[in-house]
Amino acid sequence: MDRPAIRPKLTILLASPRGFCAGVDRAIQIVERAIQKFGAPVYVRHEIVHNRHVVERLRALGAVFVEELDEVPDDRPVIFSAHGVPKSVPAQAKARNMIYLDATCPLVSKVHVETQRHYDAGREIVLIGHAGHPEVVGTLGQLPQGAVTLIESAADAQAYTPKNPAKVAFATQTTLSVDDTAEIVAILRARFPAIATPHKEDICYATTNRQEAVKAVGARCDVLLVLGSANSSNSVRLAEVGRNAGSAAYLIDDAEGLNLDWLQGARVVGVTAGASAPEVLVQGVLARLADSFELTVQEAQAEPETVTFKLPRALVG
Numbered sequence: 001m002d003r004p005a006i007r008p009k010l011t012i013l014l015a016s017p018r019g020f021c022a023g024v025d026r027a028i029q030i031v032e033r034a035i036q037k038f039g040a041p042v043y044v045r046h047e048i049v050h051n052r053h054v055v056e057r058l059r060a061l062g063a064v065f066v067e068e069l070d071e072v073p074d075d076r077p078v079i080f081s082a083h084g085v086p087k088s089v090p091a092q093a094k095a096r097n098m099i100y101l102d103a104t105c106p107l108v109s110k111v112h113v114e115t116q117r118h119y120d121a122g123r124e125i126v127l128i129g130h131a132g133h134p135e136v137v138g139t140l141g142q143l144p145q146g147a148v149t150l151i152e153s154a155a156d157a158q159a160y161t162p163k164n165p166a167k168v169a170f171a172t173q174t175t176l177s178v179d180d181t182a183e184i185v186a187i188l189r190a191r192f193p194a195i196a197t198p199h200k201e202d203i204c205y206a207t208t209n210r211q212e213a214v215k216a217v218g219a220r221c222d223v224l225l226v227l228g229s230a231n232s233s234n235s236v237r238l239a240e241v242g243r244n245a246g247s248a249a250y251l252i253d254d255a256e257g258l259n260l261d262w263l264q265g266a267r268v269v270g271v272t273a274g275a276s277a278p279e280v281l282v283q284g285v286l287a288r289l290a291d292s293f294e295l296t297v298q299e300a301q302a303e304p305e306t307v308t309f310k311l312p313r314a315l316v317g
């Protein structure tokens with residue numbers, strides 16, 4: 001498309017940090033290296049991370065995405081997604097002598113270990129999270145059915161009635177809204193002063209940092225664009241945080257999802273990306289905007305994230 005000679009001015013505030021976190025980076029590398037090592041097809045149980053573009057790229061390289069282990073032949077490797085899986089899944093893979101690789105983010109595994117520790121100590125466990133999200137299904141599936149009670153809201157926290165209020169613990173999904181979770185935790189602490197808490201909060205560093213960055217940008221922009229897929233919990237939260245900070249916020253998969261009508265009258269547009277959304281999608285949106293506007297792009301300054309996670313030994317060297 002030819003650019004019009006005179007384009008309206010638009011300031012872009014790029015949130016920082018944004019996009020890929022260490023857990024997503026590791027999970028994607030696990031799929032890429034497994035395809036190199038074992039050849040295609042390599043099966044992946046559930047979307048490796050919740051991003052349509054990531055999944056499509058890996059599918060083109062030879063990954064086959066399935067929802068259940070039953071769909072995987074015994075003689076092909078299978079990878080478990082970054083969200084984690086119930087204990088029954090690796091047990092089933094072992095029983096079938098399958099080669100399996102676990103791409104569960106180490107920060108999700110940390111929550112699994114924590115809930116097991118509480119269970120072993122005889123505590124009743126509350127998991128704060130969203131019903132049906134694969135991470136929640138995986139965490140609930142670390143312990144016998146009924147050992148963990150899922151609560152999703154402040155009302156659930158008010159209604160929760162443990163058998164022994166003196167022996168309760170809580171854990172959380174890693175990608176929740178920091179503010180909403182703080183409210184739920186405050187209710188639990190008020191009701192159960194002895195409640196055992198995570199050593200370090202379960203909402204991960206990447207979720208926390210991206211939400212903080214969006215608060216800063218959201219307060220200064222008219223419209224916030226969040227690159228991410230609709231099934232990505234942390235991306236959906238970023239749009240909510242942007243709205244709470246005072247801007248209109250839209251979650252889009254890519255530049256094609258952008259509706260320029262949203263920007264009518266806007267002078268400042270914030271842009272961020274969820275932890276599973278590649279930076280190339282942000283650049284695609286900037287390129288699309290540059291066709292219609294004269295852009296001034298300002299990148300927020302933030303401490304660089306230095307977290308990295310090791311790959312499984314089977315794929316190294």
Ligand code: SF4
Nearest residue numbers: 021023024105174204
């Ligand atoms: Fe791990 Fe957090 Fe990234 Fe999820 S968002 S993969 S918990 S670092």
